[in-house]
Amino acid sequence: MFIGTVLIVLGWTGVVGKTIQTCGYAIFAIGGVISWGIPSQSQQPPKVQKKVVLHRDTAGAAISVSAALEQLANAGMRMRPGISNDDLLHSLGGTMESPADWVQLLCVLGSEVERGEFERVSDDIWHFDTECIVDHGDYVTLLNRFAILAKGALTITNLRDFVDIEHGKVWVEFTLDGSKVHWDLEASDDWADPGL
Numbered sequence: 001m002f003i004g005t006v007l008i009v010l011g012w013t014g015v016v017g018k019t020i021q022t023c024g025y026a027i028f029a030i031g032g033v034i035s036w037g038i039p040s041q042s043q044q045p046p047k048v049q050k051k052v053v054l055h056r057d058t059a060g061a062a063i064s065v066s067a068a069l070e071q072l073a074n075a076g077m078r079m080r081p082g083i084s085n086d087d088l089l090h091s092l093g094g095t096m097e098s099p100a101d102w103v104q105l106l107c108v109l110g111s112e113v114e115r116g117e118f119e120r121v122s123d124d125i126w127h128f129d130t131e132c133i134v135d136h137g138d139y140v141t142l143l144n145r146f147a148i149l150a151k152g153a154l155t156i157t158n159l160r161d162f163v164d165i166e167h168g169k170v171w172v173e174f175t176l177d178g179s180k181v182h183w184d185l186e187a188s189d190d191w192a193d194p195g196l
Contacts, residue, residue: 065092068100077109077124087113088121123148130192136163139172139185142192165189172196 063071065088072078079088085096091108110127112118126145132138139161147154159174170185170193185193 062099062101064097065089065094065100065105066096068102068105072105072109077122079109079122080120083113083119083121087115090115091121120148123151125149130194131190133163133165133170133192134190136161138163139170139192139196142196143172143174163187 066085069079088108089095091111091114092105106125107127109122110125112120126149128145132142140159143156143159147156154176156174156176158180159172161170161172163170165187168187170187171183172185173180173182175181183196185196187193
């Protein structure tokens with residue numbers, strides 16, 4: 001079932017099972033290969049080299065936002081340079097010592113700062129509303145974000161798309177490793193095609 005929100009974590013697992021169930025969909029890049037899918041009860045998250053278990057403190061209490069960010073940083077998920085704790089807390093609420101809600105924290109890290117220039121909070125995780133396809137350029141935006149997450153493992157150039165929801169014609173084209181790629185996509189109102 002496609003719920004309408006996406007949390008993308010490339011090359012990382014840990015809270016992945018809970019995150020997938022909460023957010024409905026996840027995409028992983030493992031060794032430069034992208035695998036994706038909507039998990040079912042029988043599917044297991046893909047195996048990756050980095051694995052982290054998101055902990056509570058030794059007494060079993062929830063850990064603080066600052067301690068959670070430290071654990072996430074150790075797993076390779078960090079805020080971008082220039083993004084402050086105040087920027088994060090503007091969306092998250094509370095203080096750096098407030099108990100961390102892991103799913104909310106991951107979703108905020110994967111979003112944009114909700115003020116100013118609406119900059120990405122992190123280049124290591126992405127969370128977005130999948131009802132985002134309304135015009136030309138929308139799939140270009142999505143694929144550019146995939147490339148940022150892949151950190152050089154997905155080198156796409158000459159990226160362009162065509163979106164005509166009314167007539168059911170949607171496609172994306174790009175060059176990957178010197179080869180032109182053309183994908184026809186499903187036009188489903190303003191929903192991003194999960195096959196992408």
